[in-house]
Amino acid sequence: MNCYEFEPRYLEYLDGQLEAAQRAALEIHLAGCPDCAALAREHRQLDAAFRTEFSGRAPGAGFDERLWSRIESEKATMPEAVKERLRQAMEADFQARTEAMRRACCGWAGWLNGFGFGVGILLLVCVLWSAVPALKSLPLPNLGTGLTAQLAYAVGAAVVFLLMGLGVGFRRPLQRLLSGV
Amino acid sequence: MDDDIRQLLQDQMFKEAFELILGRYRDKVFRLAYSMLRNESQAEDLAQDILVRIWKGLPTYQGGAALSTWIYAISRNTCLTELKRRSQRPTVSLQAPDMEEGMDRIVALQTRDRETGVEMDVNELLDQLPEKYRQVITLFYLEQKAYEEVAVLLGLPLGTVKTFLFRARKELLKLASRRPLAAALA
Numbered sequence: 001m002n003c004y005e006f007e008p009r010y011l012e013y014l015d016g017q018l019e020a021a022q023r024a025a026l027e028i029h030l031a032g033c034p035d036c037a038a039l040a041r042e043h044r045q046l047d048a049a050f051r052t053e054f055s056g057r058a059p060g061a062g063f064d065e066r067l068w069s070r071i072e073s074e075k076a077t078m079p080e081a082v083k084e085r086l087r088q089a090m091e092a093d094f095q096a097r098t099e100a101m102r103r104a105c106c107g108w109a110g111w112l113n114g115f116g117f118g119v120g121i122l123l124l125v126c127v128l129w130s131a132v133p134a135l136k137s138l139p140l141p142n143l144g145t146g147l148t149a150q151l152a153y154a155v156g157a158a159v160v161f162l163l164m165g166l167g168v169g170f171r172r173p174l175q176r177l178l179s180g181v
Numbered sequence: 182m183d184d185d186i187r188q189l190l191q192d193q194m195f196k197e198a199f200e201l202i203l204g205r206y207r208d209k210v211f212r213l214a215y216s217m218l219r220n221e222s223q224a225e226d227l228a229q230d231i232l233v234r235i236w237k238g239l240p241t242y243q244g245g246a247a248l249s250t251w252i253y254a255i256s257r258n259t260c261l262t263e264l265k266r267r268s269q270r271p272t273v274s275l276q277a278p279d280m281e282e283g284m285d286r287i288v289a290l291q292t293r294d295r296e297t298g299v300e301m302d303v304n305e306l307l308d309q310l311p312e313k314y315r316q317v318i319t320l321f322y323l324e325q326k327a328y329e330e331v332a333v334l335l336g337l338p339l340g341t342v343k344t345f346l347f348r349a350r351k352e353l354l355k356l357a358s359r360r361p362l363a364a365a366l367a
Contacts, residue, residue, distance in 0.1 A: 008347060011347060015326050016326075017328075039354075042354055042357070043354065046350065046353055046354055050322045053303040053322070054319065054323045055325075057323055058212075059207060059208070059211045059228060060225060063211075063228075064207070067203070067229050067232055070233060071233060074233060082237065085241070086240045086241075090193070090240055
């Protein structure tokens with residue numbers, strides 16, 4: 001070890017960070033170099049002065065009591081805005097927990113919701129179809145599917161509505177799936 | 182770490198959670214404040230401000246970051262706001278905090294070594310350091326030389342803390358001995 005390597009190593013030595021081999025090399029150098037020995041002495045003094053200055057600093061007696069009484073008085077005078085913020089935070093937390101619980105209880109709820117929504121719309125179309133006779137007598141072009149034009153259009157409309165229902169119902173689970181949550 | 186506090190927070194038991202936080206983090210928050218202000222009573226007041234903020238913020242703690250990270254972030258922000266506020270304050274004042282600071286200087290530790298000519302008034306020396314070195318070195322001795330703790334408290338990488346410490350101590354020695362280190366090494 002030479003003099004230029006000494007100082008950074010010496011600070012680590014002073015902080016108890018050096019490994020045994022490096023420590024030994026440093027001590028050998030220190031024993032044979034009066035300049036580094038003087039520098040080491042200055043570092044030790046600096047270290048001792050700082051240790052003495054800053055050791056055992058802690059809050060004074062009565063710190064906790066003062067803090068609690070301040071909290072109590074702040075509670076009493078807490079502005080409405082802060083109360084509202086706390087209320088909103090608690091409400092958001094409640095919603096998040098409810099959602100997590102619902103997901104934990106029935107992970108397929110979202111998918112079932114979507115499917116149910118789609119089936120609901122399909123039923124509504126069927127009811128409308130049978131309840132409004134004018135729909136059956138609409139002058140629709142034949143699509144060449146072998147079905148009557150009205151039936152073909154009814155099936156098409158039902159499929160479109162079913163997909164829309166599924167889309168609406170599956171939106172949230174799909175978003176979750178895509179975002180990897 | 183802090184699982185018990187997190188559990189209490191989940192159960193909305195804020196007072197109980199805060200009691201644990203106080204026991205576990207009070208001294209660290211105080212020391213962080215002290216490292217920035219270097220005045221005990223002012224650091225106590227600031228530590229109280231920080232802890233009140235933490236208490237107010239408990240219902241909003243989402244648990245995303247470690248509790249200690251969250252607490253130290255609030256502490257650092259409050260300290261920095263206070264430092265900024267102070268820097269904007271008029272410098273000439275006869276108000277109590279300044280008087281107190283003066284008294285602190287008077288009773289500051291003085292070490293004199295006639296043999297080497299090293300003269301040390303810790304606070305006077307620290308005043309001559311850049312703010313970032315001053316904070317790191319003060320906290321380093323307050324935290325009893327725990328490099329990692331200093332890094333966590335100040336939100337700095339460990340390597341940066343070590344670099345700052347090395348430069349700060351080199352600079353302090355230069356200031357204390359009033360002669361360049363190069364001369365000492367020559």
